[in-house]
Amino acid sequence: MSDNRRGTVLVTGGAGYVGSHCCKSFAAAGWRVVVLDDLSRGFAEAVKWGPLVRARIDDRRAVEAALREYQPDLVAHFAAFAYVGESVERPELYYDNNSAGTLALLEAMRATDVRRLLFSSTCATYGHPTYLPIDEGHPQRPINPYGWSKFIIERMLEDYAVAHGFTSTALRYFNAAGCDPAGEIGENHDPETHVIPLALDAALGRGPAFRVNGFDFDTRDGSAIRDYIHVTDLADAHVRAAARLLDTAGADIINLGTGTGTSVLELVAAVERATGTPMQVERGHDGRAIRRCLSRRRRARGECWAGSRRIRTSTRSSAPPLPGGSRGPGDPNRSPGADRAERRDRRAAGRRRGA
Ligand SMILES: NC(=O)c1ccc[n+]([C@@H]2O[C@H](COP(=O)([O-])OP(=O)(O)OC[C@H]3O[C@@H](n4cnc5c(N)ncnc54)[C@H](O)[C@@H]3O)[C@@H](O)[C@H]2O)c1
Structure with a gap:
C-alpha cells in the first residue's frame, strides 16, 4: 500500500453520477483519489477530490501511464454507457465501450501489475426474475445489450482471477437514486x-x-x-468493498440494494x-x-x-x-x-x- 492513510484508488468514470459520489466518499475515508474519465457523459466540475486524467479506458498508453504514475492499490471501474434503450438501438456501442473497453483496461492493469478491481455491475445482468427476492445465485439472462455488456465483464473478471491472479468484486446495483x-x-x-x-x-x-x-x-x-438505493449509500458500500478487496482474493459478487x-x-x-x-x-x-x-x-x-x-x-x-x-x-x-x-x-x- 502507498504512503497515504488508506491507499490510492483510480476511479474510471469518476466524473459521472455514481462515480463522483463514490470519489467523495473515498476521499472522506482517507483514500487518495485519481479520476480517469473521457468526459463523454460526465462533467469535469464533478471531479473535486483528486486529479482528472482525461482518457478513454481503451486508450492503453494513457491508462498504463496513469497506472504507472499513480500506482493505485485498486481500480474502481464505473466508466460505461448505461442507457438500456440506446443499447437496444446501438448494441455495438455497448459491446465496444463497456465490454471491449474493460478488456483493454484489464490488459493495461495486467501490464502494470495493478490487479485489484471494484466493478460497477448491475441488476440488469439478471433479466426477468424467476424468483424473488433476487440473490447473487439467481440465473443471469440479460434482456438487453446493456445487461449483456456488463455480464461479459463479470465473466472476464472470473477468468482473470483464475488465469492472472486478479482480485475483484462486482457490485450489482439496483436503482441508484438521490444526490449528495x-x-x-x-x-x-x-x-x-x-x-x-x-x-x-x-x-x-x-x-x-x-x-x-x-x-x-x-x-x-x-x-x-x-x-431504489441512495447514491450516498452506494458510495459507502464501495468504500467498504474497497477495504475488503485489499485483504481478499478471487472474484466476488455482491448485490447492492436496500431490500x-x-x-x-x-x-x-x-x-x-x-x-x-x-x-x-x-x-x-x-x-x-x-x-x-x-x-x-x-x-x-x-x-x-x-x-x-x-x-x-x-x-x-x-x-x-x-x-x-x-x-x-x-x-x-x-x-x-x-x-x-x-x-x-x-x-x-x-x-x-x-x-
Ligand atoms: N445509475 C444507476 O442507477 C446504475 C445502476 C446500475 C449500474 N450502474 C453502473 O454504474 C456506473 C456509473 O453509472 P452512472 O449512472 O454514474 O453513469 P454516468 O453516465 O453518469 O457516468 C459514467 C461515466 O463514465 C464515463 N465514461 C463512459 N465511457 C467511458 C470510456 N470509454 N472511457 C472513459 N470514461 C468513460 C462518462 O464520461 C461518465 O463520466 C455504470 O457502469 C453503470 O453501468 C448505474
Whole structure:
C-alpha cells in the first residue's frame, strides 16, 4: 500500500453520477483519489477530490501511464454507457465501450501489475426474475445489450482471477437514486432517463408530465416496484468493498440494494411531498411486474450490506427549491441537478429509461 492513510484508488468514470459520489466518499475515508474519465457523459466540475486524467479506458498508453504514475492499490471501474434503450438501438456501442473497453483496461492493469478491481455491475445482468427476492445465485439472462455488456465483464473478471491472479468484486446495483445531501455534486445525465429526476422535473413544471408505465402489475398499488438505493449509500458500500478487496482474493459478487421496494405511485407521492407540488401524471403502456430486492441469502449470512437511506431522502436530496427551503437558486446547497431544466429544453424527447 502507498504512503497515504488508506491507499490510492483510480476511479474510471469518476466524473459521472455514481462515480463522483463514490470519489467523495473515498476521499472522506482517507483514500487518495485519481479520476480517469473521457468526459463523454460526465462533467469535469464533478471531479473535486483528486486529479482528472482525461482518457478513454481503451486508450492503453494513457491508462498504463496513469497506472504507472499513480500506482493505485485498486481500480474502481464505473466508466460505461448505461442507457438500456440506446443499447437496444446501438448494441455495438455497448459491446465496444463497456465490454471491449474493460478488456483493454484489464490488459493495461495486467501490464502494470495493478490487479485489484471494484466493478460497477448491475441488476440488469439478471433479466426477468424467476424468483424473488433476487440473490447473487439467481440465473443471469440479460434482456438487453446493456445487461449483456456488463455480464461479459463479470465473466472476464472470473477468468482473470483464475488465469492472472486478479482480485475483484462486482457490485450489482439496483436503482441508484438521490444526490449528495451537502449539494456538492448532483445527478446529471444528458439525456436524463432516471425516474426521480424526471419526476422532479414534471412536478416543478420543468419537464413533460410524468409517465407511469403500467397500472396492472401484481403489486400493492398496480404500479411497478423497484429497489431504489441512495447514491450516498452506494458510495459507502464501495468504500467498504474497497477495504475488503485489499485483504481478499478471487472474484466476488455482491448485490447492492436496500431490500425495500418502492412502487412508482409511492415515488410520485414522495416527490409531491418533497416539492410541495401536485404532479401531472400520464398513463403509459402496461408491462410485466418486476420486483427487485436485496439478497436475503447474503443478509442471512451476515455478509450483506444494506443501504439505510430511504426514498424520502432520495427525493429530498435531489429536489430543487422547497417553498422557504434551502435548495433555491443561488443557495450554496442547491442541488447541481437543478440546472438540468435549461439543458432539458435542448434535449431530444422520447429516450427510453436507463438502468
Ligand atoms: N445509475 C444507476 O442507477 C446504475 C445502476 C446500475 C449500474 N450502474 C453502473 O454504474 C456506473 C456509473 O453509472 P452512472 O449512472 O454514474 O453513469 P454516468 O453516465 O453518469 O457516468 C459514467 C461515466 O463514465 C464515463 N465514461 C463512459 N465511457 C467511458 C470510456 N470509454 N472511457 C472513459 N470514461 C468513460 C462518462 O464520461 C461518465 O463520466 C455504470 O457502469 C453503470 O453501468 C448505474
